Amino acid sequence: MPRAVRPREPGAGEDDFLSVVRATVDGILVVDERGRVRFANPAAASLLGRDERDLEELPFGVPVTGAGGFAQLDVARPDGTVVAVEMHVAPLRWRGGDAQIITLRDVSQRISAERRLARSEARFALSAKGANDGLWDWDRERGRVHTSARFQEMLGRSRRTRELTAEHLFALVHPDDRDGLRKSVDRHLNGRSSRFRHEFRLRRSDGSWVWVMARGIAVLERGAVLRFAGSLTDITDRKQAEDDLRRAALQDPLTGLANRSLLLDHLHTAIERGRRTGTTFAVLFVDLDRFKLVNDSLGHSVGDAVLVEVGRRLEACVRSTDTVARLGGDEFAVLVDEPQDFTAVLSTVERLREAVAAPISAAAHVVHITASVGVARSEDVPPDPETALRYADIAMYRAKRAGGDASEVFTPTMHAQASSRLRLQNDLRLGIGRGEVVPHYQPIVDLGSGRIVGFEALARWHPPHGPVLEADSFIDVAEEVGLIVPLGREVLASATRQLSRWRDAGFDVQVLINISQRQLDAADLAHQIGDLLADLDLDGTALGIEITERTATVQSPAAAEQIARLRDYGLRIVIDDFGTGYSSLSAIHALPLTTLKIDKAFVRGLESDGSAELITTIVAMARTLGLEVVAEGIETPSERDRLRRLGCDRGQGFLFGRPVDAAAATRLLEAQSTCARSRSIARDRP
């Protein structure tokens, strides 16, 4: 199993996870860099004599400690009582920042016991029952250690063998801890520390290890250390709690995978090792395709179960030395450490994608989901964990843009492109604010009469220094950074106002506006359109929205509701690019559609392949459903004539006009009405 990773039940939350910490008898606090309390367990609250809620944000202070991370504190509780508290401090990463974990233990009884022990001539003339500690007394001259019953009990040994040799005792110490313990003992016995205090593991008689803390004081007699005595505390719970907290801070609570911090940590190690010894690694950025749809349509609990299962599958595809992390949402990352070669990395990537693509059963649903994977090789990234991850993300984004369910390997060119996209995003954000994005209008004509019956509004961006850009050159950037909603709102408002002006001028035209999935998901679209119609006193039937076939197919319940409301206002609901997406006829049938727009690919294919039959079929279907058919991308008169014969009502394309600005579109309408007037005048003549 990969490092620091423990699979968990779906839905197991952090609260659940921290239950051990909460139940621990030791007081546990987590404080941030400024010494503010970020977490406190109930034991800490009762030790400090405060309410648990009062502790949050309390300015505890930045803890400073002596040797071994310990310090002695006095707590004057609000109720007037005073307790002596021993504080132990260890560093911790907590929610993305540096923090300290502080363990507090009431040592009032033990301190008085130790004081008495140090003074006492009589061996064990004290009771440490309250502290539940074991006691030991090391006779330096004889080299023997006398221990209390509780001491032996901690070791799981018979209470009768109370005395053992110092060598025997050291043999019970965990090999990794032995040197440290000896040093600590020597330091104290040589007078270099005023108190002896050390944490280490001891082997119990059943072979398991118990974490203990020994404290003691050397007793000087006749100028030499003849006795060294003290206590032994079982700190296994505290160590467990510290471990759990550490893990919680480095673990994704939902999946039990490593979190971003831990991944970056391991990446850092891999980078450092690579620098020293020339080893390589690869970072994989794994993003689920259209995961939002799972959450929106099946609910978050199914979504969570899918994420847990995906995490489990990713883990199963990698070696134990690799790290699988969940970065958040539906984003995962894998650190492939010291791969055999790059082919091995690529085959791991394929295994991952196949594993994700297998059907996932979650709460009575079977979910099919795919993943886009970006790969960054150590050779191609600078020695910085964040950047390495970002480069893998850039490559993933490439794979995603190509339609998803794919993988891409990062190349330096991608970085350059990503930077220029970033610039574009910034320019676009500013541009929308400055009104640089405006609609242009492409005529839609009645194929029978040739008259302009409407326009499709298309967003155009006029950057201050540079060419005018068509929607295709910036719309996906806008999608990506969440600008699509403000942008769409601008275009919608401006096109609707223009429509209103044309209607007021007596032109009987309609305007169709492209609406993206994100706009549909943003709950206020129908509201905004309703307001616009009311403000402008505009008939809803003059306005239409175009959604792509894919949007129509994958719509969420919220989006469907918006579409239904818009239809209630009288709007036309148009499916764009019909025939190109993954049409689910039932999904489309469920929508209150008015119009199908046949994709230009079919129009292009009229002369060469069998598109004509397809168009015939689409038209027949549209007739059955009572829908209007618009063909787009018409460039030649012969295409127009064939489409008309095949039963298409309307068309648009360069034959009738390219998208033009509002003024030019108005001129087209004026020319048409003048022309119609002169024709009718001509007809009126005898």
Add this chain to the structure above:
Amino acid sequence: MRTLAVDREGPSVTAYRFRLYVLGETARTETAVQQLRALCASRGCAPCDIEVVDVHAHPEVADEARIVATPTLDRIAPAPLVRVIGDLASDQLAMALELPPPRPQTSAGG
């Protein structure tokens, strides 16, 4: 070597002010104060002003400062407030208090 402020209106020297919260004034308190004074001197943050508050004698002061346990040491000035708690003989103290790095050894001595 003193830190001269460029700002004419401000004090000419960065003043360090500390408040030490203890429970009962004991020999340990006196040691802590002396150690802090020595630390400040070695870091060039003289003059430094250290006030000692016995939380037993002045619970209201401790309450207002939201003192949790003692010994707690507040660096009141310069801003922002820095609070440390624990073993004030610790070698972590200077860093926790965000004191300037030790001054190079000079014969002048201050």
